[in-house]
């Protein structure tokens with residue numbers, strides 16, 4: 001399987017983050033990509049292709065609000081104009097009883113276009129965000145060609161990014177952009193299967209009223225886990241999209257027996273939908289050693305994920321999302337991919 005990635009992801013690197021209400025050393029680190037690339041080389045997964053620079057904004061504007069994209073493009077200039085220069089994160093949001101109006105000051109704009117304090121900006125963030133889109137689109141092109149599977153090694157990740165909101169390390173929803181690209185290239189139906197530990201709230205919001213993209217998500221029960229405000233079983237889509245969103249909230253401590261059964265059920269729903277392509281939001285934070293998550297999947301479980309997805313018999317694009325057990329992420333991510341290829 002071929003991998004597409006951009007070394008420009010390194011431009012987005014903050015040394016701290018706001019996690020679970022505490023300022024901590026950053027978990028979402030450039031080293032995550034290094035460990036995955038090392039493992040790809042070690043097992044000989046296949047060619048690693050540097051993503052070609054393309055118009056990320058044009059592609060992203062199919063699933064994101066134009067004002068939101070313009071805000072991110074302008075952010076660093078606005079920040080410098082305020083006399084600031086260091087890393088920053090949002091800190092104020094419109095909530096119940098307030099007006100959802102677009103302010104003018106950069107700090108207000110940051111809150112307006114985010115849903116949490118988990119999307120921090122440094123000088124190179126916007127360039128890195130765009131480079132992740134290049135990777136997603138490059139890998140989608142491989143699938144649109146002759147490849148049965150491809151891997152977009154995206155960083156920063158994307159599944160928490162909604163149509164006009166960043167958060168949870170995510171800015172542009174790489175999986176959503178790729179799914180839309182498949183539709184634009186002629187696919188009639190695309191499934192996004194999100195296996196990250198956290199609910200893909202952004203992806204769900206983007207496609208909630210559509211039937212041409214099926215959104216299926218296995219994640220930690222959001223009555224007790226981030227991102228808290230979405231991901232329940234009664235969220236099934238709206239209007240034309242009714243019935244095309246499906247959530248599998250699972251309890252803390254979930255291990256393969258339960259998780260694998262949920263995946264099997266999800267795969268049957270995908271088979272019933274009959275998509276032309278599947279986009280897998282590939283998070284590895286379901287791992288028992290993950291520092292910010294509470295599932296119990298083991299290293300040997302990851303190939304089984306790939307094997308089950310392969311049995312769908314669909315063209316499949318894997319898009320990198322979360323996973324913060326940095327030294328293990330290479331084994332776990334590549335385990336899914338070799339499982340898909342029937343090599344493990």
Ligand SMILES: [Zn+2]
Pocket residue numbers: 196197198283285322323
């Ligand atoms: Zn996650």
